Amino acid sequence: xxxxxxxxxxxxxxxxxxxxxxxxxxxxxxxxxxxxxxxxxxxxxxxxxxxxxxxxxxxxxxxxxxxxxxxxxxxxxxxxxxxxxxxxxxxxxxxxxxxxxxxxxxxxxxxxxxxxxxxxxxxxxxxxxxxxxxxxxxxxxxxxxxxxxxxxxxxxxxxxxxxxxxxxxxxxxxxxxxxxxxxxxxxxxxxxxxxxxxxxxxxxxxxxxxxxxxxxxxxxxxxxxxxxxxxxxxxxxxxxxxxxxxxxxxxxxxxxxxxxxxxxxxxxxxxxxxxxxxxxxxxxxxxxxxxxxxxxxxxxxxxxxxxxxxxxxxxxxxxxxxxxxxxxxxxxxxxxxxxxxxx
Amino acid sequence: xxxxxxxxxxxxxxxxxxxxxxxxxxxxxxxxxxxxxxxxxxxxxxxxxxxxxxxxxxxxxxxxxxxxxxxxxxxxxxxxxxxxxxxxxxxxxxxxxxxxxxxxxxxxxxxxxxxxxxxxxxxxxxxxxxxxxxxxxxxxxxxxxxxxxxxxxxxxxxxxxxxxxxxxxxxxxxxxxxxxxxxxxxxxxxxxxxxxxxxxxxxxxxxxxxxxxxxxxxxxxxxxxxxxxxxxxxxxxxxxxxxxxxxxxxxxxxxxxxxxxxxxxxxxxxxxxxxxxxxxxxxxxxxxxxxxxxxxxxxxxxxxxxxxxxxxxxxxxxxxxxxxxxxxxxxxxxxxxxxxxxx
Numbered sequence: 265x266x267x268x269x270x271x272x273x274x275x276x277x278x279x280x281x282x283x284x285x286x287x288x289x290x291x292x293x294x295x296x297x298x299x300x301x302x303x304x305x306x307x308x309x310x311x312x313x314x315x316x317x318x319x320x321x322x323x324x325x326x327x328x329x330x331x332x333x334x335x336x337x338x339x340x341x342x343x344x345x346x347x348x349x350x351x352x353x354x355x356x357x358x359x360x361x362x363x364x365x366x367x368x369x370x371x372x373x374x375x376x377x378x379x380x381x382x383x384x385x386x387x388x389x390x391x392x393x394x395x396x397x398x399x400x401x402x403x404x405x406x407x408x409x410x411x412x413x414x415x416x417x418x419x420x421x422x423x424x425x426x427x428x429x430x431x432x433x434x435x436x437x438x439x440x441x442x443x444x445x446x447x448x449x450x451x452x453x454x455x456x457x458x459x460x461x462x463x464x465x466x467x468x469x470x471x472x473x474x475x476x477x478x479x480x481x482x483x484x485x486x487x488x489x490x491x492x493x494x495x496x497x498x499x500x501x502x503x504x505x506x507x508x509x510x511x512x513x514x515x516x517x518x519x520x521x522x523x524x525x526x527x528x529x530x531x532x533x534x535x536x537x538x539x540x541x542x543x544x545x546x547x548x549x550x551x552x553x554x555x556x557x558x559x560x561x562x563x564x565x566x567x568x569x570x571x572x573x574x575x576x577x578x579x580x581x582x583x584x585x586x587x588x589x590x591x592x593x594x595x596x597x598x599x600x601x602x603x604x605x606x607x
Numbered sequence: 608x609x610x611x612x613x614x615x616x617x618x619x620x621x622x623x624x625x626x627x628x629x630x631x632x633x634x635x636x637x638x639x640x641x642x643x644x645x646x647x648x649x650x651x652x653x654x655x656x657x658x659x660x661x662x663x664x665x666x667x668x669x670x671x672x673x674x675x676x677x678x679x680x681x682x683x684x685x686x687x688x689x690x691x692x693x694x695x696x697x698x699x700x701x702x703x704x705x706x707x708x709x710x711x712x713x714x715x716x717x718x719x720x721x722x723x724x725x726x727x728x729x730x731x732x733x734x735x736x737x738x739x740x741x742x743x744x745x746x747x748x749x750x751x752x753x754x755x756x757x758x759x760x761x762x763x764x765x766x767x768x769x770x771x772x773x774x775x776x777x778x779x780x781x782x783x784x785x786x787x788x789x790x791x792x793x794x795x796x797x798x799x800x801x802x803x804x805x806x807x808x809x810x811x812x813x814x815x816x817x818x819x820x821x822x823x824x825x826x827x828x829x830x831x832x833x834x835x836x837x838x839x840x841x842x843x844x845x846x847x848x849x850x851x852x853x854x855x856x857x858x859x860x861x862x863x864x865x866x867x868x869x870x871x872x873x874x875x876x877x878x879x880x881x882x883x884x885x886x887x888x889x890x891x892x893x894x895x896x897x898x899x900x901x902x903x904x905x906x907x908x909x910x911x912x913x914x915x916x917x918x919x920x921x922x923x924x925x926x927x928x929x930x931x932x933x934x935x936x937x938x939x940x941x942x943x944x945x946x947x948x949x950x
Contacts, residue, residue, distance in 0.1 A: 371926025
């Protein structure tokens with residue numbers, strides 16, 4: 265199935281580049297609200313399912329045992345920028361379980377937050393696994409292992425008890441059995457399972473509302489949502505889409521990015537889950553798509569609509585700060601139409 | 608016209624992302640050798656036409672007057688990484704014309720070469736316009752202004768004599784008149800003119816062979832080609848596609864990348880010019896496309912084919928260095944077929 269053009273990149277008088285993609289907006293009962301492009305093909309959700317992957321941290325009792333609050337829980341759901349505060353919370357999570365950064369198996373990379381990266385270099389430092397954008401999630405995995413009393417070494421492998429728990433949570437929320445035939449290794453070395461966008465969106469509708477979930481799981485999801493809403497800085501970082509949007513809307517929006525142009529999210533008050541993928545893997549387009557869907561389905565005040573505009577129609581500036589173009593969503597994405605939008 | 612899928616991004620057992628694009632391979636007489644996708648729509652070539660934009664530097668006599676050798680001429684064609692040697696040559700070019708980095712109007716950014724960026728930060732430094740990937744091209748522009756005895760201030764504006772010369776060179780090589788209606792501002796603040804891929808490829812066939820050009824222009828093009836072949840490091844930098852490919856093939860390949868997924872190049876011995884654009888603007892895909900076209904049209908030894916493979920089918924590794932996937936060209940791009948490939 266051909267994916268439509270959903271985002272245009274403008275420069276001067278031309279459309280310079282175009283991004284295609286697929287979108288699924290699904291309610292908690294599994295009914296399709298909006299389908300654009302191929303929602304049935306398996307997609308690697310990558311980091312966009314971190315909120316689902318964090319469920320075992322709460323359900324196992326580890327979050328309570330180690331005294332985790334909103335900062336820790338938000339960081340467990342995060343693709344963070346490696347800013348000092350992110351690193352500090354990841355370290356604190358590990359320390360509560362008697363571990364340190366050496367236990368992390370996610371690999372090291374320079375902070376994606378440029379100022380933090382330059383400051384680290386300026387101090388003569390080098391990046392560690394704590395700076396990895398996934399270190400909060402991995403710290404959570406390690407806490408699950410410690411809580412269960414199992415050897416944490418190799419916790420990234422598909423066969424380790426921690427990853428089996430994570431897989432079970434994803435299967436329960438999405439309602440599908442994932443398969444080794446549709447599996448890849450993620451940037452941080454854990455398995456990423458191929459899931460159709462429709463199932464991912466349904467999972468986020470359940471996660472966002474608790475509908476159709478056992479009470480303990482609904483409660484765990486609510487606690488993670490509340491943590492992200494209370495501490496959005498710890499879900500991404502300074503100036504980043506997920507943090508800024510959740511700062512703007514609080515508990516009304518859950519938004520989580522993933523590599524290769526994936527975005528998942530929930531609009532709890534509307535009972536909707538969202539999953540999308542930019543076909544070519546571009547984050548810049550996935551962000552525009554996500555912003556357009558929030559604007560389409562969330563009732564907004566004038567101020568909120570204006571604040572969301574910079575994510576929905578971001579301006580491109582060159583090295584002299586001159587506005588040279590921008591991105592914009594295609595009309596089929598930004599316009600709500602009776603008969604297409606079911607609710 | 609719909610652009611075909613030309614590059615696949617693989618992870619585990621799935622195609623995770625897909626890149627569409629358009630390709631034009633044209634000979635010096637203007638005959639189409641290969642056309643895939645929309646070759647007629649105007650494309651902003653961005654930095655991919657830097658070799659054409661450097662023609663006035665030689666034709667004006669400035670390169671001779673200021674004693675420029677291969678390093679300076681290669682840097683004038685470059686999108687460099689801001690490595691110390693790049694910055695040194697840009698400074699030297701400006702000093703020869705009695706100027707310094709303060710005359711550059713390209714704006715400043717951190718070196719794209721990560722180690723140089725970290726070293727700059729570590730030393731307590733900050734980026735200047737000399738670190739801008741376009742500083743060599745801009746140093747060349749300033750030398751053209753000084754040679755002509757015109758005020759260099761505002762040399763980035765479309766109406767400045769330097770940009771009028773640059774525009775005239777592009778129009779002559781492409782054989783088309785560019786238009787204010789299809790114009791954008793580039794990252795470095797000079798105009799970028801919309802040109803069809805067919806015309807860009809024809810321009811590079813002429814640039815690569817000198818055919819159809821006045822003798823002085825053919826000679827200037829040959830001198831720029833020889834400079835890039837002799838000093839490919841100064842066209843891009845450590846580990847970068849353009850530098851590595853020209854190091855591998857010398858004068859047999861001219862390859863120049865541009866922002867938003869553009870690539871231009873020439874195979875002088877085959878008399879061919881190449882222009883391509885990845886529809887979504889992704890450099891990673893444009894590089895695979897360019898490598899596939901080189902492999903398709905340039906006779907290669909076994910060793911050369913093997914060396915080119917890492918650009919044509921690059922491996923993706925995660926933060927632990929594990930091979931998690933890769934990119935590959937679509938069959939229609941990598942396979943030469945009688946009846947489709949004219950020569």
